[in-house]
Amino acid sequence: xxxxxxxxxxxxxxxxxxxxxxxxxxxxxxxxxxxxxxxxxxxxxxxxxxxxxxxxxxxxxxxxxxxxxxxxxxxxxxxxxxxxxxxxxxxxxxxxxxxxxxxxxxxxxxxxxxxxxxxxxxxxxxxxxxxxxxxxxxxxxxxxxxxxxxxxxxxxxxxxxxxxxxxxxxxxxxxxxxxxxxxxxxxxxxxxxxxxxxxxxxxxxxxxxxxxxxxxxxxxxxxxxxxxxxxxxxxxxxxxxxxxxxxxxxxxxxxxxxxxxxxxxxxxxxxxxxxxxxxxxxxxxxxx
Amino acid sequence: xxxxxxxxxxxxxxxxxxxxxxxxxxxxxxxxxxxxxxxxxxxxxxxxxxxxxxxxxxxxxxxxxxxxxxxxxxxxxxxxxxxxxxxxxxxxxxxxxxxxxxxxxxxxxxxxxxxxxxxxxxxxxxxxxxxxxxxxxxxxxxxxxxxxxxxxxxxxxxxxxxxx
Numbered sequence: 001x002x003x004x005x006x007x008x009x010x011x012x013x014x015x016x017x018x019x020x021x022x023x024x025x026x027x028x029x030x031x032x033x034x035x036x037x038x039x040x041x042x043x044x045x046x047x048x049x050x051x052x053x054x055x056x057x058x059x060x061x062x063x064x065x066x067x068x069x070x071x072x073x074x075x076x077x078x079x080x081x082x083x084x085x086x087x088x089x090x091x092x093x094x095x096x097x098x099x100x101x102x103x104x105x106x107x108x109x110x111x112x113x114x115x116x117x118x119x120x121x122x123x124x125x126x127x128x129x130x131x132x133x134x135x136x137x138x139x140x141x142x143x144x145x146x147x148x149x150x151x152x153x154x155x156x157x158x159x160x161x162x163x164x165x166x167x168x169x170x171x172x173x174x175x176x177x178x179x180x181x182x183x184x185x186x187x188x189x190x191x192x193x194x195x196x197x198x199x200x201x202x203x204x205x206x207x208x209x210x211x212x213x214x215x216x217x218x219x220x221x222x223x224x225x226x227x228x229x230x231x232x233x234x235x236x237x238x239x240x241x242x243x244x245x246x247x248x249x250x251x252x253x254x255x256x257x258x259x260x261x262x263x264x265x266x267x268x269x270x271x272x273x274x275x276x277x278x279x280x281x282x283x284x285x286x287x288x
Numbered sequence: 289x290x291x292x293x294x295x296x297x298x299x300x301x302x303x304x305x306x307x308x309x310x311x312x313x314x315x316x317x318x319x320x321x322x323x324x325x326x327x328x329x330x331x332x333x334x335x336x337x338x339x340x341x342x343x344x345x346x347x348x349x350x351x352x353x354x355x356x357x358x359x360x361x362x363x364x365x366x367x368x369x370x371x372x373x374x375x376x377x378x379x380x381x382x383x384x385x386x387x388x389x390x391x392x393x394x395x396x397x398x399x400x401x402x403x404x405x406x407x408x409x410x411x412x413x414x415x416x417x418x419x420x421x422x423x424x425x426x427x428x429x430x431x432x433x434x435x436x437x438x439x440x441x442x443x444x445x446x447x448x449x450x451x452x
Contacts, residue, residue: 045396047389055401056390113422134398135423148417174391192394192405201402212418214386214398 004288005227008085009098015081016103020120022075022082023220024127031074036132036217038270039067043214046174051260053269056175058168058246059262060186061233062278064226066271069281071223083285086231087224089203090156095144105221107144114141114209121220134213142219143208153206154199159185162199163236168246173261180246181236185229200229231287237279245275350409356421357381359412376408383425385415399425 011019026032039054042063046056054063068084075082085099092098099105106119116139121128123139130138145151162184169180175188187198197205203225204211210218237243250263262268264276349362361378378385378397386398387408394404399415419425 040398043388043401045388046391047393113420134426135419136426137423172391176391187402188390190392192403197403204402212400212402214401216401 002283003083003285005083005231005285006085006288008087008104008224009092010288011085011104013103015085018079019075019082019085020104022078024120025078026071026074027128033132035067035071035074036215039217040132040134040214042270046176046260049260051262051269052174053262055186056188057261058173058182059268059275060182061229062245062268062273062275063271065230065233065278065281066268066273068223068226068230069284072285084223084227086227086287087221088228089153089206089225090159093153099221099224100144105219107142109140109142109144109209111147113137113139114143116140116142116209130210130215130218133210133215133218140219141209142211145206146208149194151194151197151202151206154187154202159199159232163232163239166240166243168236168243170246172257173247173251174257181240185232200225234287245279348407348409350412354413354416357416357419359409359416361408361412378408378412380412380416380419380425385412385425387411 006015023032042054044050044052044055046052053059054067057063072082072084075084087099095108100107102119104119106116106121109116115137116122117124119125121140123129128140130140162181165179165181165184167180169182170177175183175186176190177183178190185199187201189196189198189201204216207219207221207225210216211221216222245264247261248264250259250266251257251261262275265274267274268278347363351358351360353359357380359378359380361376364375364377376387378387388396388398390396390404392404394406395408395411396402396404397411397415399418400411403414405411405414
């Protein structure tokens with residue numbers, strides 16, 4: 001049965017409660033922290049040797065599609081009514097908007113130490129101690145909007161700029177490419193400073209705190225953010241039906257990217273599927 | 289209900305076996321063990337070298353107090369891990385800070401994975417900015433990243449959580 005992922009702003013009070021409770025149960029069982037750990041472990045940058053499966057690479061989108069699906073499967077083992085909602089940051093743009101409410105993810109971190117003190121993921125609530133973090137902080141942190149040097153969430157037109165590119169990705173398939181849907185969405189820009197953070201990257205920066213580091217999965221907004229990005233991939237596919245995941249074939253032995261990116265029909269570690277097999281999951285879920 | 293994706297059981301929760309995951313996780317862990325081992329080995333490598341001489345390997349080394357934190361960085365060796373040049377050993381108050389290199393030559397830290405900086409020093413200062421006055425880096429010792437020694441990768445891996 002195909003299930004529906006909804007806009008988080010449309011969830012009923014009961015749906016919000018069940019989503020939150022399923023997350024807390026995964027955390028209690030220790031399963032959630034395995035997701036955090038995996039995301040830390042797969043981060044290989046493109047200035048280093050080794051296969052880049054999850055970031056700075058064409059497989060950024062299928063990797064995270066598979067990752068969100070895995071979390072969703074775990075949530076649904078706890079409560080079969082739950083699906084991962086998406087956060088449309090082009091519409092819900094304020095630090096007080098959904099999902100930053102007490103019945104969902106709680107609000108911003110406090111000024112002194114960025115600790116989230118409201119909602120179900122507040123440290124004092126006792127259910128969300130950070131175990132797989134990059135610092136010794138035991139509490140979830142956020143810095144919504146980046147208080148020290150404020151930035152805005154990406155706009156609808158910035159997202160559209162990515163969606164309008166008909167080519168999925170281009171050589172050399174990394175963070176330096178300026179064309180192609182994948183990096184326009186992933187958001188590695190040129191230069192430094194605020195103009196260099198686009199779409200996906202800019203949202204991580206806007207949320208700040210845990211979401212900025214290697215252990216970004218510690219903030220449950222990670223899943224809502226990536227569900228929304230996953231929806232963009234689906235939209236892009238609909239808009240450009242003759243275009244597909246690239247590269248179709250692995251870069252050859254003489255190519256600097258040889259062995260460092262996942263081609264369409266290669267397995268995408270640590271999953272058993274290929275990007276080809278992950279391009280269409282409409283038999284499993286759809287977006288409402 | 290098992291829902292296949294192109295013949296592969298993406299939705300088949302009960303069909304998932306532990307073995308492929310263990311293998312792939314070890315592969316992931318091995319890569320990280322490599323980088324963590326580089327950091328851990330760095331002082332040994334430095335100590336066993338001839339006396340350091342001024343040269344490219346020392347370019348950009350720093351040792352300063354920034355916002356009350358002692359930050360130190362030195363380029364220790366080129367193990368082939370990075371494509372551009374050597375590996376940096378960075379510490380904040382003596383605790384290792386993991387830096388990554390982007391293809392454009394800029395640097396990312398594990399504290400700030402979505403912004404890159406022109407030099408290791410800038411990336412380290414930015415990490416201190418993010419840490420704030422109270423939090424410390426977690427010590428990413430080899431045992432922590434080495435999957436063979438970590439319950440995260442082995443003890444529980446086949447039982448639940450992230451599996452293919």
